[in-house]
Amino acid sequence: MSETLTSPSRKASGTLVVNRVLVSIHAVAIIGQPVFAGGYLGGAYDMLSLHRLGADAVSFVAYAQLFAALALWLVRGPRWLFWVSLLLAAGETAQYFAGLAGALDLHIPLGVALVTGMVLTTVAVWRPQTWRASR
Ligand code: HEM
Numbered sequence: 001m002s003e004t005l006t007s008p009s010r011k012a013s014g015t016l017v018v019n020r021v022l023v024s025i026h027a028v029a030i031i032g033q034p035v036f037a038g039g040y041l042g043g044a045y046d047m048l049s050l051h052r053l054g055a056d057a058v059s060f061v062a063y064a065q066l067f068a069a070l071a072l073w074l075v076r077g078p079r080w081l082f083w084v085s086l087l088l089a090a091g092e093t094a095q096y097f098a099g100l101a102g103a104l105d106l107h108i109p110l111g112v113a114l115v116t117g118m119v120l121t122t123v124a125v126w127r128p129q130t131w132r133a134s135r
Pocket residue numbers: 030033034037038040041048049051052054055056058059092093095096097098099100101102103104107108110111112114115
């Protein structure tokens with residue numbers, strides 16, 4: 001059996017805290033995106049620059065989260081967060097270019113999926129995690 005519940009080391013617990021904080025910041029940032037987009041579509045055209053700024057922030061945090069999730073894997077933490085973060089970072093990269101290209105038929109549904117994915121990830125990362133035993 002590879003997955004075992006054990007007490008994590010202090011370093012491992014700290015790495016989980018960093019991951020939880022990053023995932024939560026990421027969720028707040030991505031939830032802001034449809035808000036700014038809605039303002040823009042409603043006629044507040046300066047909201048597009050906030051959406052653009054938000055896109056840079058979301059992308060930055062997505063890549064930071066990916067590295068943090070890798071660190072969590074390396075301290076024998078859960079591996080699922082790395083794969084989920086990789087999927088989200090890839091989706092957000094596609095989302096960024098779809099936004100720049102004005103491809104709203106892809107950008108809007110992908111945006112809804114990414115926001116949903118981030119909310120579910122945030123709930124999941126704050127739940128108790130499974131640690132792998134050292135061999
Ligand atoms: C549900 C979420 C989202 C909605 C509804 C949404 C909607 C929009 C809309 C309406 C535009 C304007 C497109 C145009 O005028 O042609 C836009 C542009 C853009 N979006 Fe999003 N978006 C969402 C999430 C995101 C996310 C998560 C990112 C980044 C990862 C992003 C990155 C961009 C970029 C880079 C642009 C181009 C901005 C510019 O031209 O200055 N969007 N988005």
